[in-house]
Amino acid sequence: AAALAEGRVPAATRETLAGKRAIELGCGMAGLPGVALALLGCSEVTLTDTASVVPLLTANAHAASEAAVAAGRPVRLRAEELDWLDDAGLARRMGEDKYDVVVCADVAYSCDLHAALLRSVHAVLAPEGVAIFVESDRSDTVTHR
Numbered sequence: 001a002a003a004l005a006e007g008r009v010p011a012a013t014r015e016t017l018a019g020k021r022a023i024e025l026g027c028g029m030a031g032l033p034g035v036a037l038a039l040l041g042c043s044e045v046t047l048t049d050t051a052s053v054v055p056l057l058t059a060n061a062h063a064a065s066e067a068a069v070a071a072g073r074p075v076r077l078r079a080e081e082l083d084w085l086d087d088a089g090l091a092r093r094m095g096e097d098k099y100d101v102v103v104c105a106d107v108a109y110s111c112d113l114h115a116a117l118l119r120s121v122h123a124v125l126a127p128e129g130v131a132i133f134v135e136s137d138r139s140d141t142v143t144h145r
């Protein structure tokens with residue numbers, strides 16, 4: 001985040017992301033990795049989490065969009081529900097447009113969710129797309145299994 005704020009992101013990264021559609025899975029209320037992707041040049045970023053989180057996530061996406069416009073860097077951010085445990089919802093997603101970039105940040109904290117997370121990535125990732133997983137070293141369940 002500091003590199004982005006200070007303009008220290010390599011030009012190659014911006015070129016790689018320019019015009020790409022991105023989605024962040026399980027982004028919580030803020031969706032900061034997704035916002036960063038938008039600021040780095042993705043043409044559209046969808047921030048997702050469960051239904052209970054979407055209202056606040058929507059408000060935060062709107063606030064981030066307004067701040068970006070005020071800074072002269074308009075972005076397209078939207079929030080929507082995506083429940084990894086909803087097999088019917090994931091099946092519907094399989095027929096929709098896919099994303100070039102899928103980001104999963106600090107979402108693998110429970111081994112019980114790993115299979116559902118991977119099904120979700122499969123449901124939204126374009127055939128030539130890239131999935132980025134970032135995890136902190138906070139859980140023995142993730143780091144030692």
